[in-house]
Amino acid sequence: MLMEDTLRFGSQALVGAKKRTWLMVLAMAIGVGSVVILTALGEGARNYISREFSNLGTNLVIVIPGRTETTGEAPPMVGATPDDLTLDDAIALTRSSAVRLVAPIIVGSVPVSYQQLEREITILGSTADLLPVRNLSLAKGKFLPAGDPTRGAAVAVIGSKLKKELFANKQALGQWIRINDRRFRVIGILDPMGESLGLDVGDIAVIPIATAESLFNTSSLFRILIQANGRSAITKAQKAVKAIIKERHNGEEDVTVITQQALLYTFDGIFKTLTYTVSGIAAISLAVAGILIMNVMLVAVSQRTEEIGLLKALGGSERQILSLFLVEASLLSLAGAVFGMLIALGGVWALDQAFPSFPLTVPLWSIAAAILVSISTGLLFCTLPAKRAARLDPVHALSGR
Amino acid sequence: MIRLEKINRSFQVGDETVHALRDLDLELKSGEYVSIMGPSGSGKSTLLNILGLLDRPDSGRYHLDEIDTTTLSELERADARCNKIGFVFQAFHLVPRLTAADNVELPLVLAGVAPPERKQRVHEALEPLGLLDRAGHRPDQLSGGQRQRTAIARATIMQPTILLADEPTGNLDKASGEDVIHTLEKLNNQGITLLIVTHDPEIGGRAPRRIRMVDGAITEDTRT
Numbered sequence A: 001m002l003m004e005d006t007l008r009f010g011s012q013a014l015v016g017a018k019k020r021t022w023l024m025v026l027a028m029a030i031g032v033g034s035v036v037i038l039t040a041l042g043e044g045a046r047n048y049i050s051r052e053f054s055n056l057g058t059n060l061v062i063v064i065p066g067r068t069e070t071t072g073e074a075p076p077m078v079g080a081t082p083d084d085l086t087l088d089d090a091i092a093l094t095r096s097s098a099v100r101l102v103a104p105i106i107v108g109s110v111p112v113s114y115q116q117l118e119r120e121i122t123i124l125g126s127t128a129d130l131l132p133v134r135n136l137s138l139a140k141g142k143f144l145p146a147g148d149p150t151r152g153a154a155v156a157v158i159g160s161k162l163k164k165e166l167f168a169n170k171q172a173l174g175q176w177i178r179i180n181d182r183r184f185r186v187i188g189i190l191d192p193m194g195e196s197l198g199l200d201v202g203d204i205a206v207i208p209i210a211t212a213e214s215l216f217n218t219s220s221l222f223r224i225l226i227q228a229n230g231r232s233a234i235t236k237a238q239k240a241v242k243a244i245i246k247e248r249h250n251g252e253e254d255v256t257v258i259t260q261q262a263l264l265y266t267f268d269g270i271f272k273t274l275t276y277t278v279s280g281i282a283a284i285s286l287a288v289a290g291i292l293i294m295n296v297m298l299v300a301v302s303q304r305t306e307e308i309g310l311l312k313a314l315g316g317s318e319r320q321i322l323s324l325f326l327v328e329a330s331l332l333s334l335a336g337a338v339f340g341m342l343i344a345l346g347g348v349w350a351l352d353q354a355f356p357s358f359p360l361t362v363p364l365w366s367i368a369a370a371i372l373v374s375i376s377t378g379l380l381f382c383t384l385p386a387k388r389a390a391r392l393d394p395v396h397a398l399s400g401r
Numbered sequence B: 001m002i003r004l005e006k007i008n009r010s011f012q013v014g015d016e017t018v019h020a021l022r023d024l025d026l027e028l029k030s031g032e033y034v035s036i037m038g039p040s041g042s043g044k045s046t047l048l049n050i051l052g053l054l055d056r057p058d059s060g061r062y063h064l065d066e067i068d069t070t071t072l073s074e075l076e077r078a079d080a081r082c083n084k085i086g087f088v089f090q091a092f093h094l095v096p097r098l099t100a101a102d103n104v105e106l107p108l109v110l111a112g113v114a115p116p117e118r119k120q121r122v123h124e125a126l127e128p129l130g131l132l133d134r135a136g137h138r139p140d141q142l143s144g145g146q147r148q149r150t151a152i153a154r155a156t157i158m159q160p161t162i163l164l165a166d167e168p169t170g171n172l173d174k175a176s177g178e179d180v181i182h183t184l185e186k187l188n189n190q191g192i193t194l195l196i197v198t199h200d201p202e203i204g205g206r207a208p209r210r211i212r213m214v215d216g217a218i219t220e221d222t223r224t
């Protein structure tokens, strides 16, 4: 039998039994569609996290005061009150050759006002280095002046949202705003970059660290952000930071140093696992679809015993009958895969419209895997009915006994 | 060209064993026209099915063209069904979704004949049966007689040497039944070996050799 005839016969048989065909295609399509959509969601979550992290800055090392135990070591029992992390600590860190930039941060939340308008927002006290370290960019004006960080001027760089709320469309640069009843001159406006790890950069004001120390009446830093001297220097920087702080804090290593990469790897790992798990679940749904298909196919075989008997009576061999049914199964699975893909793409598109900030992508491997899995499930679950069909005795098949 | 020796075929129905054929011997010469008659359940269909390689005997030998068919593999049996034997059923057994022409074409498709040759041969098979204007019709758009003639065209498209017809007129009115018998006889005149199982004595009487079966055995075998 010629291949084209086998294909034609199979497709005619499918078209001839529309209801059954649609049912099977639908089952397959739902299976394939769910595989693709679920993997897209998993991949999307992973992309989302890594984008958030890369917004954070490159080669970033974060120093947090206090020792957060993440390594499973027992927390220190005595002398556990950590020394504050101070501006001097931060300045000392620049000694290490692995450290390129250092941006100490003090955080506070205080009212900011311009004329009659007042808002309570997050104030970051930092240095000129914050701009490159934190990957920020300016929409207008200048950032904090470089120079001795211990001498603070009364200047502020504000977020774009804050600018809009206080000044609307008026000129903001050069104007004086009040932060906690002190006057600051606006010298720059940050580029809106959206939210990154919970901090909306549109809704902050950045002031010199020394000014912030006196404004909040504290010398303890919230965090020190460090840009390592290149990707390869990250671990070295991490070690150097620990060593310098230990030396300065009377031998007490009372800070936690985390790297952006370590965080990223952790999350990336989690989301990869999640994606695989989710696709595993989807694959199970595909297998369920396969079993459904098998049952429908078994019914199809028993409905068509007469035809099978006839084909055998006309000289069809077992192998021909088998291949006819398997071709039918492959066509079904292929149709299912195509429809499933349409469902998936439609679903992903709809999700994308609904949540535009969530980066949904359909990974190519998931498409390939879904098609492969659907065709192999189709073939696998149709082999049994097809074998049964092929083995049927022609007389019995014809008489329907 | 056909020789059956001590053919036995029995069926298990519940606890009972039904002997459909008992030690049956039969010899047919090439080009013969034979009718088989007998009461219902006497084993006529079983005999025809074994002759058509649709069924296997439990014991005995069946020589077809000097080949012992009991030794053939499944593939060789399929091949013999394809090339040597044509089968016409009482219930027509046309594929309902296919047109008359496509039904007739089926054996050629199964045999892997190239499409252009197929079209030619289907045309040649339909023409003498007066079915050309019905070629594009599906079975449910055909009369009973037309359906059976389509089935005959299908059974003979591979130019078999033997044509087996199991009550070919059983589902037809008298006029179309006669029509079908004439078609079969015409094929016999062209050299095909023809075996017709029938209930109708008038039809059975037309054959030069008439076999009567009772209870799985041949009781009469007359020639004129």
Ligand SMILES: Nc1ncnc2c1ncn2[C@@H]1O[C@H](COP(=O)(O)OP(=O)(O)O)[C@@H](O)[C@H]1O
Residues within 6 Å of the ligand: A396, A401, B011, B012, B013, B018, B019, B020, B038, B039, B040, B041, B042, B043, B044, B045, B046, B047
């Ligand atoms: N597949 C089968 N299973 C069980 N019994 C069968 C089967 N085929 C035929 N028989 C029995 O064998 C006997 C002969 O049947 P059959 O050859 O169809 O008779 P006929 O065609 O002469 O009416 C009957 O008793 C019938 O019931």
Ligand SMILES: [Mg+2]
Residues within 6 Å of the ligand: B044, B045, B046
């Ligand atoms: Mg019968």
